[in-house]
Amino acid sequence: MKPIWIVDDDQSIRFVLEKALLREGLSTRSFTNPREVLVALAAEDGSEGPQVLVSDIRMPGGSGLDLLTQVKQQLPALPVIIMTAFSDLDSAVSAFQNGAFEYLPKPFDLPKAIELIRRALEESQREEVAEELMADTPEMLGQAPAMQDVFRAIGRLSQSNVTVMITGESGSGKELVARALHKHSPRASGPFVAINTAAIPKDLLESELFGHERGAFTGAQTSRRGRFEQAEGGTLFLDEIGDMPFDLQTRLLRVLSDGHFYRVGGHSAVKANVRVIAATHQDLEQRVKEGVFREDLFHRLNVIRLRLPALRERKEDVQVLTKHFLLQSAQQLGVEPKRISDQALEILSQFHFPGNVRQLENICHWLTVMAPAQMIEAKDLPPEVLLPVSSNLPLNTQPIGVIQEAMPQGGAFANPSSGNTLVNLGAHAGWESALEVEALQLLGTDRQDVWDVLTRRFESLLIQAALATTRGRRIEAAVKLGIGRNTITRKIQELHIEG
Known part of the structure; x- marks a missing residue:
């Protein structure tokens, strides 16, 4: 196992962490400033870098946030823990925007710091396993005729450098196709750099694409390479190009036309x-x-168009994709892969999948975490799969029978005054209906703790689902839930949630 690198100008911090990690049987390597780290990475060419990087945020000779940015460019999967005695919100936000694994305010409790490093270590090892798994499996799966057409197109384009436009619904796997085109092209030895033009604010997108010179705008304290320079000799994947701001379309057209661009604030053309x-x-x-x-940019990009089918157009692939994603999720989480029953697979195959392959992948990850047994049964599937909207009716006008089928056994509530079943439950979506049924059942007993019982169950499921989507990263899960870091830590302890 590679060592844990510690970066801090405070000798006492380095000493305490080194000794504590040594007692855990973990090797370390220490540095006093970011410059030493970058020199060490350059000397090793990133191949024998750290397993985890723990860095202070403010040091003479460099910032931990700047180090985070530069290290992530070389080792994007490396977990980086940022330490600081200045526990302000701006620093935390900056750290996570730049890809930090966790944020550790000083002074810290040593056992908790070691536990955090352990979690980062496990994350790093899971990422390595996932990379090995992906290297051993095809980058794309599919037996459906529509996918075979895509595979044939990738094969025909394998020796070409021609510009390609990939179209398809969100979540259908457009980036996977782009990666396959790169992998099987003459540029395969070069970098593959992806950017979602819709996910970056307009004011930052120009700098992201083309880089900037020092002093080009407020906060530009150093020069920075953009994605075009990072992809030199390789492939640049521009996702959601349709959302690119109009003025930036002009700059992109110029690059595609003459092969040159200028950094923001720069005066020298970059090829x-x-x-x-x-x-x-x-x-x-x-x-x-x-x-x-721009019409001229459209024609410049649309040299070869490759349409990717939606998952509902290739339903025969759902079963093989489901088994693949369940195996992948198990590898990432370090657990035993779960199996899925034929009935559950059949229900999945009939689902419409508005979120396409990405939605199926998320469902499989959710099942890996949330399904109670090793065999996934139909009842274990998430509510959106069990309650498909088969007609154009909104959920609150779905037939009562549809909602009844999603209820747990004995879950129907009879109103004694009317004799009707499931009174007023059609006004809610599936999980809300089930919650109301459960509440009514508990309220009909002598219990006086219904609020606490249901709240604990709700909070536990919600936090576990958030942790599943963030691969166990607590602070990222807290951000998604809209709660504080201390709140999620306290709730995990109170609710005895593992992970």
Whole structure:
């Protein structure tokens, strides 16, 4: 196992962590400033870098946040823990925006710090296993005729550097196709760099794409390479290109036309040796007609168009994808892979999957965490699968029978005054109906702790689901839930949640 690197100008902090980790049987390597870390990484070319990096945030000769950014460019999967005696919100937000694994305020409790490093270590090892697994399995799976057409197109484009436009619904796997095109191209030895143009604020997107010079704008304390420079000699994947701001479309067109660009605030042209693959879920021809997408850029990007089918168009692939994602989730979480019954697979195969392959992957990860037994049964599937909207009716007008089928055994509530079953429950979606049934059953007993019982169960399920989506990262889960870091830590302890 590779060592844990500790970066802090305070000798006492380094000493305490080194000794504590040594007692845990973990090797360490210490540095006094970010410059030493970058020199060490360069000397080892990143191949024998750290398993986990623990860095102070404020040190003479460099910032821990700047170090985080630079290390993540070389080792994107490396868990980085940021320590600071300045426990302000801005530092925490900056750390997580730049990809930190966790935030550790000083002074810290040593056993908790070691526990945090242990979790980061486990995360790092899971990432390595996942990378090995992905290296041993095909990057894309599918037997459906529509997917075979995609595979044939990738094969035909394998020796080409031509620009490709990938179209398809959100979650259908457009980035996987882009990665496959890169992997099987003459540029395979170069970097593959992806950027979602819709996920980055307009004011930052230009700098993200083209980089900036020092002093180009407030906060630009150093020069920074953009994605075009990072992808030099390789492939740049521009996802959701249809959402790119109009003025930036002009700059992109210029790069595609003459192969040169300028950094923000720069005066020297930079040559771009990059293959561009773009993707969108939108109708670009319609966007052109509406005047929000440049027609000349559309024609420049649309040299080869490759349409990716929605998952509902390739339902015969749901079973093989489900088994693949269950295995993948188990590897990532370090648990035994779960099996799934034929009935559950059949229900999944009939689901519409508005979120496409990404939704199926998330469902499999949810099942790996939440299904109570090793064999996943139909009743273990999430509510959105058990209550598909088979008609165009909204959920609150679905037939009572549909809701009844999703209820637990004995879950119907009879109103003595009317003799009707499931009175007023059709006004809610499936899980809300089940919650109301459970509440009514408990309230009909002599119990006086119904609020506490249901609240604890609700909070426990909600936190476990959030931890599942964030691969166990507590602070990221807290952010998603909209609660504080201390709150989620306290709740995990109170509710005896593992992980």
